[in-house]
Amino acid sequence: MKRIIVLIPALLFSLSLLAQRNKNIPPTGSITCSEFAISRPLSEIAKEFPVDESKPYEKEESEDRENRKPQRFKFTVADGPEYGNDPATIQTKMGTVGTRAPLTSWPGQTATGFRPYDPSGAAGPSHYVQMINSTTFKVYNKTTGSVILTATLGNLWSPATGNAGDPIVLYDKAADRWFLAQFGTSSDRKIYIAISTTGDPTGTYYTYTFVSPAFPDYLKFGVWADGYYMTSNQAQKVFAFERTAMLAGNAASRAVYQSFSPPQSSGFFCPLPGDAADGTLPTVGAPCPIFSYSDNGWGAGYSDAVNIYQMSVDWVPTTPTATITLAANVATATFDASYNSSWNDVSQPGTTQKLDGIGGVCMYRAQWKSWSGYNTIVLNWAVNISATQRSIKWCELRQDQSTGSWSMYQEGIYLPDAATRWMGSIAMDDNGSIGMGYIKTDASAGIYPGLYYTGRRSCDPLGTLPITESLVIAGTGSQTGVNRVGDYAQLSMDPDGITFWYTGEYMGGTTGGSAARTHIYSFQLPNCSNAAAVFIAQTSGSNPMCPGASATFTATPTNGGSAPVYQWKVNGTNVGTNSTTYSTSSLVNGDVVTCVMTSNQAGVTGNPATSNAITMTVNSVSTPSVTIAQTAGTNPICAGSSATFTATPVNGGTTPSYQWQVNGSNVGTNSGSYSSSSLTNGQTVSCIMTSNALCVTTPTANSNTLTVAVQAVGDPVVTIAQTGGTAPACAGATLTYTATVTGGTPTFYQWKVDGANAGASASTFSSAGLGNGQTVSCTVTATPTCPVLTYKNLGTATTTNASTSSLGAAYPTYYGNGRQQYLIRASELTALGLSAGNMASIGFTTGTTLGDPATLNGYTIKIGTTTATAASATFLAPTFTTVYGPVNYTPTLSATNTHVFNTPFTWNGTSNLVVDICFSNQVVGNAAYATRYSSPGFNASAYYQADGAGGAGACTQATGATSTRRPNMVIAMANPTAMVNSNVLTANISALHSISGFAPTSGGSGTSVVITGTGFVNVTSVLFNGTPATSYTVNSPNQITAIAPAATTGPVTVLTSACGAVHAAGSFNYGSGLTLNLKLYIEGFYLGGGQMIGVLSPSVTDTVTAELASASPPYTILHTATGTVSTAGNASFLFPSAILGNSYYFVVKQRNTLETWSASPVLCNVSPITYDFSTGAATAYGSNLSDLKDGRYGIWSGDVNQDGLIESTDYSGIENAVTTFLYGYVPEDLTGDNIVEASDYSLVENNALLFLFAVRP
CATH class of the missing domain: 2.60.40 (Immunoglobulin-like)
Structure with a gap:
């Protein structure tokens, strides 16, 4: 209702102005692209700006009808048959030529509540692109019908443009480029054209904006050699856009327009440019033909004819020029193109609501094709049959290539039954066959509006469509509430030249205001030659496909006879069997599949026949991965502040899905970014990405993990x-x-x-x-970093804005889009007790009303400073800082919605502030959120609001209206500085220490030495000539007791941690020389009872050598002394050079015993020192002692030759000595009785059997 009250007067006024302006528009002119850019890849844009297809529009119809006044018909069939349809051209019977079922068929797009859809679409080598009003479009996989991406055309521009509608899609086959277009608003008169930079419709685009001299309603495009030609429902201007420059991405691309005056009635009228998009381009320089029809029913002076003009452009001058001349007025058989002045033409089952029959224009497209010697154009338009029936008139025009003259080749009106057919689109394939798609309904027969097609072969009778009508998808309901449907449909050709692609509107829902749907399908027509032919199509699997995947191809023969034979080939090599199908899982990238069919039909020509070729794309296997990074918010994050993390996928496909996780638990939505203001310190953020790429090792990938640092709010x-x-x-x-x-x-x-x-x-x-x-x-x-905030309320009134008003509303969704500016005077802030500082957030308090739409897309807050003291109708334009957003924001009801700034805004304490808010849903809003507001006594707000596509430019709108209302705000300010005190440390200072003396002043290792002095605090070490004391005790700051280590004579030193080392005045002296007293028995000399035989004298047994060996490897012999051992086993040795405090091994040697070592090194810190070998085997190294059987142990006897072994050479020597009666002090005398005899031999023999040897470390 608000649109009728508020907008209609303004619309009538604008139309009046438009009519006045049109009078002053020159008939010819040149325009240059006003805005040019190269977009990001569409695949990225589609992810960043997802389209909510379920988002309903307010039930409305496009306002373009305001530009389409009905034509006036002075004469009707009641005035004579010459004003009706020539019966000779009417086909009244259904064709009987069979055809294949549709090759593909899938649902197209819808925009809930919006009428009409105006679908447009085209097919490329691998994709199909469909656009509808609003203006959304989808890129489909042409083979499977799967959606690759969904986007809005306006988002190819940055900033995004509106999506006003009347979209056109063309695939420029000659250039392998995609052409997308739509118009702007009736006020800006813009024409938006996007041309893909490559043949990939998901890649980047060149975007061009041109400003038309008048609103280009119902614009229609055609591809020509030297330009993209456009016609529209305005003062009969034809535009040509500089195709060569636009394909090259020239920012200064030009366009030229030229007016002409074809026969026409007053009202809706739009010629069609010739379109060579899906075939071979005409020769360069050939003028582009422009087509329209005239109806003798318009009045005297008009005739039933097709009027052909031609436009030529000279692009060479800086300012291009164009001329339009009449090429021909080709007479037709009589027809009646009249229609209801209220556009209520087509009856539907079960309702009195009629539908628009789209009268007054040739239906899109005027397809141009070139043949040998002639060119063709096929046209169709709606004709009136009776008060309850309409149908389609079609014709084929031919142009002689040598003379340039045009003539009618064939024409007809398709009326095979009582049904109404309209919204036709017609095209011709490379065989010369004509296909036509349309809507069909029959109220009396209960046939709801559905989609159908028919056609003719080049050999069929002229003026007829003999191919049996094919149902693509039946209607399931009738539309009520509005008569708008379609406005146009589009039939285009596949690059293969024989496949027709149609998109149109039909009624596929239940009866009501939302019955309309769109659909996409393709079909082929049979040929009529007697030649054998075979067509192959991939009927299972995909293309592109993955390595090892299976694909099936099916052959469809023409004139194959009763038993055709098939030979399948891959890259020209025979494969498969004689079958209509061929399946394989071994294809590789670039393989070409064909089939040779041999017919058994009599009289067939071209036998055998080779099929079309299908080139396979086999993608390599890839591994998906994803990385995440923090892209918004501070690091560390202040507690309660928002942080945003963004995922960057690799091999994610066209539309990867995301599952965000915090500490391993799922959070967020399926989005490439995740934002949160509730993270805590130490939490981890990660993401699982699921790829929809075709060939991946695994579809899911885990991102890196980010550990969040969250800092509490407070002073440093x-x-x-x-x-x-x-x-x-x-x-x-x-x-x-x-x-x-x-x-x-x-x-x-x-x-x-x-x-x-x-x-x-x-x-x-x-x-x-x-x-x-x-x-x-x-x-x-x-x-x-995270200051304590001071919150102040600016405005305290409790009044809320009405849900049907955006005044004073911080979330003004009543009009689905808008821009608001709020002026805050510095005096208002200082009155609240605020001073210069950092503004950290703004909050708005909502009521209980839920806004519609509930979410404000791209909600953005900016702040700037100004000298202005009040808002004006021209939005203030200071240097703004974006402090919040853009985000898709859904306010919380009955709460203060706090918007924490991405970047604090620094207020200088004296300047007035401008708070600028904008958002752009590009939808129709029905209710604004209720927001508390106050009126500060001056114009505190400026605002702009618009519904639907009109809001696309909300954030750049320059003018609006003013109001004294301003939303109440909760402003958070942070003190820019803080003064903080540290912890307190106490200095620990020590005085320099000293040594006054020590006692005793000499001794050996182990001597207890008392050191006296001062400052013995924090002692770290006591040294004797550099060697650390064995241990020390600090008795007091004046005394230390230390145990002398094994060292040499030198100073005594005390070290403290604070002051280092001090030395005593004198040295501690270590004595030299060592007396070693040993207790030992010699096995052979032992008599028992602790006594040995006296060999040298009655009290002395024998001479013995003692040695001192190093305590560490290689155990070097350091000192040697010789002495005698008494019969009681006592021996004493003096080592003058031995050093007290060292450790030594004791080694004993005798003339006929095994060399024997002490069990371990012995610390020799005193002199004399005693060692006893007699008390146990363990006193010798390796327990290498003889058990003397009375509790005593002795050194083994028998090593006569002193080689460290007791063995055969020893007892051999004794044996010889026995036989020679050797006697005296000889080593062979083991028993010490001065004679070598049997007892000596017996002893050595026994010990040799024990395998005895000297055991050393």
Whole structure:
């Protein structure tokens, strides 16, 4: 209702102005592209701006009908048969030539509540693109019908344009480019054209904006050699756009327009340009033909004819020129193109609501094709049969290539039954066959509006469509409430030249206001020659496909006879069997599949026949991956502030899906980004991406994991630590302290000693003059990272805006889009007690009314400073800072919605502020959120609001209206600086220590030495000539007791942690020389009872050598002494050079015993020192002693030759000595009785059997 009250007067006024302006528009002119850009890849744009196809429009019809006044018909069939349809041209019987079922058929797009859809579409090598009003479009996989992406045309522009409608899609086959177009608004008169930069419709586009001299209603395009030609429902201007420049991405591409005056009635009228989009282009320089029809029913002077004009363009001058001349007025058989003046032409089952029969124009397209010697154009338009029936008139025109003259080749009116057929689109394939798609309904027969097609072969009788009508999809209901349907449909040719592609509107829902649907289908027509032919199509699997996937191809023969034979080929090599199908899973990229069919039909020509070729794309296998990064918000994040994370996929396909996770739990929605203001410190953010790419090793990929640092709101914290010098430190030493600030950025440091200022402003402080117990601290001035906020309410009234008004509303969705500016005077902020600082957030308080739409897309808040003291109808344009968004925001009801700024806004404390809010849903809104507002007594707001596509430019709208209402705001301000104090450290200073003496002043290892002096605090070591004491005890600051280590004579040193080392005045002296007393028995000399035989004298047994060996490898013999052992086993040895305090192995040797070592090194810290080998085997290394059987142990006897072994050579020597009666002091005498005899031999023999040898470490 609001549109009728508010917009109709303005619309009538604008139409009046438009009519006045049109009078002053020159008949010819040139325009240059006003805006040019190269878009990002459409696949990226579609992900960033997803289309909500379920979002309903308010039930409305396009306002373009306001530009389409009905034509006036002075004469009707009641005035004579010459004003009716020539019966000779009417086909009254259904054709009987059979044809194949549709090749493909799938649902197209809808826009809930919007009428009509105006579908347009075209097929390329691998894709089909369909556009409808609103203006959304989809890119489909041509083979499977699967949706690759959905987008709006306006989003190819940045900033996005509106999507006003009347879209046109063309595939420029000669250039392998996609052409997309729509018009702007009746006020901006813009023409938007996007041309793909490659043959990939999901890639980048060149975007061009041209401004027409008048609103280009019902624009229609055609591809020609030198331009994209456009006609529209305006003052009969034809436009040509510089095709060559636009294909090259020339930002200065030009267009030229030229008026002409074809025969026409007043009212709706739109010629059609010739369109060579899906065939071979005409020769360069050939003029583009322009087609329309005239009806003798318009009045005297008019005739039934097709009127052909031609336009030529000279692009060479800087300002191009164009001329339009009459080519021909080709007479037709009589027809009646009249229609209802209210556009109520077509009856439907079950309702009195009639539908628009689309009279007054040739239906899109005027397809141009070139043949040998002639060119063709096929046209169709609606004709009136009776008060209850309409149908389609069609014709084929031919142009002689040598003379350029045009003539009617054939014409007809398709009326095979009582049904109404309309919304036709017609085209010709490369065989010369004509296909025509249309809507059909029959109210009396209960046939709802559905989609059908028919056609003719080149050999069929002229003026007829003998191919049996094919149903594509039946209607299931009737439309009520509005008569708008379609406006146009589109039949285009596949690049293969024989496949027709149609998109149109029909009634596929239940009866009501939302019955309309769109559909897409393709078909082929049979040929009429006697030649054998075969057509192959892929009937299972996909193309592109994955390695190893299966694909099936099916052959359809023509004139194949009763038993055709098939030979399938891959790259020309025979494969498969004699079958209509061929299946394989071994294709590789680039393989070409064909089929040779041999017919058994008599008289067939061209036998055998080779099929069309299908080139296969086999994608390589890829591995998906995804990485995430924080793309909005601070790092670290302030508690309660929002952070946004964005995923970057690799091998994600066209529309990957995302599952965000926090600490491994699912969060968020299926979006390439995730935002949250509730994260806590240490939480992890990650993402699982699911790829829809065709050939992937695994569809899912896990991202990297980000650990979130969240900082609590509050003042910064400063901590100081000693980073130079020791603790404790020696008096006079330099100490350094360092301050570390967290949670803020420091701007000034003030160091303090005992609370008094000291040092310069730096993060470090050094001093050599600190005394023990003095304190060090630091006071820091810093900018907080997450400051404490002060909240103030600007405006306190509790009044809320009405849901049917956007005045004073922070979320003004009553008109689906809008821009608002709020002026805040500095005096208002200072009155609240605020001063210069960082503004951190703004909040608006909502009521209970849910806005429609509920979500504000691209909601953005900007702030700038101004000297203005009031808002004006021209939006203020200071230098803005974007502080919030753009985000798709859904306000919370009955709450303060706080918008935390992405970047704080710094207010200087004196300037007035402008808060600028905008959003653009490009939908129709029905209710605004209720927001509390106040009126501060001056024009505090400026606003602009618009429904639907009109809001696309909301954020750049320059003018609006003003109001004293301004939403109440909760403003959060942060103090820009804070002064914080550090912890306090106490200096630990030690005085220099000294040694006054020590006692005793000499001794060996293990001697307890008492050291006296002063300052024995924090002692770290006591040294004897550099060797650490075995242990020490600090008895008091004046005394230490230390145990002397094994060392050499030298000074005594005391070290402290603070002051290092001091030395005693004298040295501690270690004595030299070692007396070793051994207890040992010799096995052969042992008599028992602890006594040995006296060999040298009655009390002395024998001479023995003792040695001192190193305690560590290689166990070198260091000292040697020789002595005698008494019969009681006692021996004493003097080693003058041995050093007390060292450890040694003791080694004993005798003339006929095994060399024997002490069990382990012995610390020789006193002299004399005693060692007893007799008490147990374990006293010798390796327990290498003989058990003397009375509790005593002795050294083994028998090593006569002293080679460390007791073996055969020893007892051999004794055996010889026995036989020679050897006697005296000889080594063979093991028993010490001075004679070598059997007892000696027996002893050595027994010991040799024990495999005895000297055991050493």
